[in-house]
Amino acid sequence: MSDIQQYLLDYDRNKKEASATAQRSATRLKDGDLKLLKLVEELGEYFNSEDGVTRSRTMGYLAEVLALIPPKVLSLQQRNLLCDFILARTDDGEGIGNCAKALTALEERGKWDSERVQKIMETLLANTNPLRQFKQQSERYPVLRLVDMLMAKYRDALRTLHDSTPDFLSRFIAYFDGEKDPRNLMVVFSILKVPMAEWNIGADAQDLFDAVFNYFPITFRPPPDDPYGITAQDLKDRLRECIASTSDFAPYAFPALLDKLDSTSMNTKRDVLQTITSAVAEYGPHTISLYSITLWDALKFEILNVQEEDLAEEALSGLAAIAKTLSQGTPGPLNAYLRPIFKECNEHLEDAPTKQSQAAARILHRIANVSPDVTNILLAGILPTLFTLFQSADAMAKRRGLLEVFVQLIKANIGVYGDWRSPGIAGEQSANNALAQFRDQALEVTMSGLEDAPVEQVSFRVVCLDGLLQLSKARGLLTDEHIGKIIQLFYAVVVHEQSYGKDDVKNGAINGLVEIAHQKPQVVIEKAFPAFMAQLPDTDLDGSSGYFSVLEAFAKLASEDKVFDTVILRLKNKFSSAVNQNASSSYIIALLSAILYALTKGANKLEQNHESSNHYQDIVLPLLQRTSSTDSSHPKAFDDETTLDLVGRICNIIVRSHSAEQQQAVAAELYTLFRGTAQDELPPFNLNANPETNRTMVVSTQLLASLHKETRLPCEIELLVSSLANYTQQPHLSAPVRSASLRQISLVINKYYSTSALKTCMEPLINGPLELFNADKLDPPRIRVIFACLKGISLRSSPSLSILYPHVLSFLSHPKYGTTIAHGFSTLLQPDDLLTKQNHCQISGLHKQKSFALLVPNITRLFREAPADMKPNYLIALSGILNGMPFDIVMEEVDQLILLLLQSLDLKGEDLVKEAAIATLTSTLVEKPAVVEEHVGSLVTRLLANSVINKETRTPPKVRAAALRCLTLVPDKLKLEVVLPYRRQVCKKLTAALDDRKREVRSAAVKARARWLEVDEAGDDE
Amino acid sequence: MPPPPTETPTHVLCPLATLSPPSSLRTWQTAPHPSQPIVATACSDRSVRVYSLTSFTLLHSITGGHKRSVRSVSWKPGTRGQSVLATGSFDASAGIWRKKEQTQEQDFTRRGGDGDEEEDEDEDDYQFACILDGHESEIKSLSWNPSGQYLATCSRDKSVWIWEELEDDNFETVAVLQEHDGDVKCVAWHPTEDLLVSTSYDDTVRLYRDDADDWVQVTSITGHQQTVWWAEFEGANMASIDFRKEKEGLSEQQTKYIDLLDRSGPRLATCSDDCTVRIWRRRPREHQEGVGTGIPSIIRSVTIDEDWLQEAILPQRHDRAIYSISWSQKTGLLVSAGSDGKVIIYKERWKAQALNDEVEGVDGGEGLEWALTEWVVVAELFSAHDVFEVNHVTWAARADKGKRFEDEEVVLSTGDDGEVRVWALDELASENKV
């Protein structure tokens, strides 16, 4: 039987089969086994069939075949023949979709000439107009795709068709009338956009506009499982492009849009505003000049009486867009547009500070940074009135309100003309910045404002300060003298003014100085630095105090690259003189802190440039010598671990940026610290060194931390580790020195052991006299060493962990020290300020996963087996691990952990554990609420129990607050029906927490209760 | 505030029990059953909770009737073989509920044991009978008259409605009284006459009676400075029960006074946001003899109007709004409670001082000259419901095993904490008791 027969036969039973047949026909055509003529003949009878479906499918068959024929098989003549044939069929009410497919397939097999394209278009319009007569979306869609393709590929052909045939466009527009299907609409919009954008549409403009605007605003919501993934947004965007496509629409678009702006639906308003903005951007200055004022009158209300914040924003962008478009044209229209604006704004300034004066500020700010012309016009229009009002204003509040507007204007102005560092959008033309004319007046007002207003006038002075800052930033506006004055003013506020309120002014001034330093470093260095230095005594023995705030402010300046080095230098000098004139420890510590702070601020700068080597000469060496010195040059302040830690950190931050070679000098003196004493007389090698010497271990630790692993240590590492291990066993060591030394173990192991050596690095300690893993010898000092080693190893996620961890876990049931071991786990993964990448440590990216995988499942297992009195240890260990663990790692296991976590909340006295447990539960609620759901009951009751003080377990405020915060999340994260049953209980119990003795806890309780009270209210009424 | 009386309290309120389980939300009012040892409590969780006074446990929780808080409950008196309960709610409707009477009382206690509400939908549950619609806004109070013929309701819509039950569940509105110009907070009936009292947000107290099938206001009592929250009449012929029954050694004045009170009939007590409790007495109608300024009363006697005089302001012990008072029909003692969480008990007694003495200089002085009695505080209880407000107090017959004598009463206090607490009044072993 013929292929078409076969095809039609299979069609219903098995579409695949049918298509296979089509494929076969295609191949046979290609191989010449089947003549095109023959094929068409065979189709004949079916095309004449009574049954529409058959006719349609027959065309479908043809379409499929054509689509499958390789290019060049069909001759031009054959294609034309087919084309005419198919076109002829388009008057058949059935199978139009397949016709379109067939045509599309044909076109893919050879371009058409203009006449043909025009013929196709005309035939479609003649035979299938309007398209909506075909009820099936699937019928219309191929046609639309066809037309769209023609529009895309044969623009000129169709354009000429339009130019030559008067009524073409109107028929064309009508053709798509009444399309409802979103997928089709997407195509229609893109089709219509072509004539809109490219044709001369003259009389048809309105019809064309209506054709698309009828769909405004798009309210369609795609089905959740929409196969084409077309979103309402896609449609909105295309529709908006259409409306914005030609200024010919302006006469219809703006009235229609503004009319819709009165809608009560926020979404419609949002659509309207966005469409206006894009239309304004496209229509061009001439057209916009006709509507600018009308638009202003309409848009301003969205800003003056804000309904929804984002609507106000849209309206602002609209106004800005108008200004932008107009400033591309002649000055006339621009002025015409801006005049009513600054008129109105001036009116609102009259009764500043009000909602509307604030709105005015917003408007001005947004419009003024559009272009030089605009900002100049506005400044000229606003500032004179503003300053007169300012002078006549009696209330401080009003003056503040006015200056707020002023500041917005300058900010905008900077946007246009740029600041000292970089020109603005206007490029290099600060010369004709209108702001210049108002410079002196502005300075006068703001300076005296900041200087003379009483400290209680916080907000007013803050605005003045901001104004001054902006002025000093404005490119080419102020002279260095001016800026110098401002700097001194700020400086005075920082240093001489007494603290008031939240210190908004002081902080503002400091940050102001930093910003100015960014703009004009030299001026700051010349004007401000001497003053600062003058405020810092060489010694405070004369009882001078209050230097602290000065130090803080000065150190802050270091965050600005251009002054960083100078800050460091001055601080260092201050420090040396303070030490020489043996100032008080507190002053020396303050100075050290300032230096450290400054260095951290400029850390990145240290990284790149290596003139930090003079920092080494100037700072590190002297400090180290002072540390180790025993003679009179040794400052008393240095006899204290925290000071030495500061010293250590300063050296660390400088040294660590050096290359391994540079570091070698320090590495060699790691323990001797340039004392000139033999190393083995010193800790950790000498077990009976005196306290002073022991203390210097704190500095050595920081130095060790700063070294590259390529550096050579002053002794070989096994010896070092074992010496350190023994050293830390000494009972008389001070806690800081002990921890410091333990940390050295971690550092050495982490940095200096080769991967292979690492596996066995603990052997000497386990087998040696220490017998670390001997349960009978176990004691706190040993436990500390164990974890110090593990810390270094775990960061490198060495395979040896899989042997080591089980050992340690087994100790969790140790009758005497199980709990101590348990607490050790918190040290393993908690964030650490020494073992870091910056300190050149070896940190494997997956070390946390590794430890988690090796520890947590075992703990959960052992927990079940453990005797009741030991169980707490496992909970403690668990929380210790979870503490430093990113939640996405925990997430996998969390359903296993949830019960343990809940039980941790019952522990007595283990507050850190509870904190950790609550933290994990909180993240679980956020990330994986489903897990918690079934445990809601016990979660809620336990959280409640921990949120109120009770006698026996004195839950500390931190835990109470944490519990409450977690409780607040519960209704947010879990389904209503799940939490509803607990609402009353919770609300009632929480009244107790409302009366907590700690404010922090109370406010957490308030939030939690408020949240729970909301539960169910929704569906509550009727 | 007048100086507190010199007497130290002679009694003390001892906690007997908290009806359990309590409601988790605010409870408004508790009404003791006229004949059985049970109470009904109006809860803002839209339910009514029925507790036993013998076991102090929950017997029934009546739910599903109202869409908003149940504000007020009242048992229909004199019902045979069944209990009838009226409930007034913030949803502006009143509900009528019926339940076949339990034969023997023990059932309650036993079932009460297992706490929570009865689900079984059979006889021994309160069945919803009918709903009374009409008020435009929240019903604040409702009350059956002693004969059970009338049910009065009042609402924020400023009106008082009187419903008459023609036959079971067929209620007819016999009056809509709109005298008040503010929320009507409370309605209550005279123990022997068809005389209705209402108190209001407009600071007034108004009395109504049936005048030829037409209910009319017979007087408006002013005196309170703030919202009047509650009113209650004195029991019938208390003279033969309270301190007045001791006729021995009474002065002629005192005897006259007793007689006067007798002709006035039961007195009225009201309490208010102004922190006062006031006692009002009707000026008797006929025979002016003895009534000093009797003349006007003769003229008025033809009309239906009445004249009520303020007889006393009780010692002021509350420093916030007084929400509720109750007048014992067994002892004549008065109990008050309110926002400050206190429960105060007052006793009336003969004035010690000579007749011609100045009496407390309070307004409406007329009639006060006749007040030969004074009220003293016999018991003062702080924080009856911990830190919470007390919305209602009432006397009820004691029914638990601990009952000490015939007619012993307990005080029931109903609080914002959702609890109803039961208090026994114990005499302090002290000489100077009155």
Added chain:
Amino acid sequence: MDLDKQNANPTILNPSDLPSRRRETQVKRRDDGGTGLFDDLIPPYNYLNDPFDQAISSSDSDDDAVEQIDEQEVYDLISSISDPEHPLSLGSLAVVNLPDIHIQPPTSPHSCISTVVVEITPTITHCSLATVIGLGVRVRLEQALPPRFRVDVRIKKGTHSTDEAVNKQLGDKERVAAALENGTLMGVLRKMLSTCE
């Protein structure tokens, strides 16, 4: 907000002028006059402190120091409520002001009931929303303060045409209770309170 605007253009206070707690705490916190800039130079998990000791001795002692609920705290509770007709806080509109908040101690040693009196100042004298605002304040405080506090919210004398009437309403427990069961009104209140932190 479907309520029609009573005062379309109210005066607005600047946040930094609003009363705040940090003032005294700051003075308390540092005798050296600094702002604590250098405090976090050394991270809290500083390697020098010993996890083994720390874990044992970690219940913080200052828990005994009681911080009483004071006027500032009440202010903080209600100043962040937003005005029903402006997206602005009652604090910044000066509807609630610290000096108009008073906490009265219990009237007798036997009682533990304290009273919070808040006087509110409506943005304009005939603002019909005064009641709603007052209700919002009362509800917020009843939800956020422990029940031992009685809350009295009043319109500040002479700032409002019908202040007596409004005060009586706000003082009426029964009316407030009923109002809270009214869905639409609750909607408005919830919106007002949604900005509270």
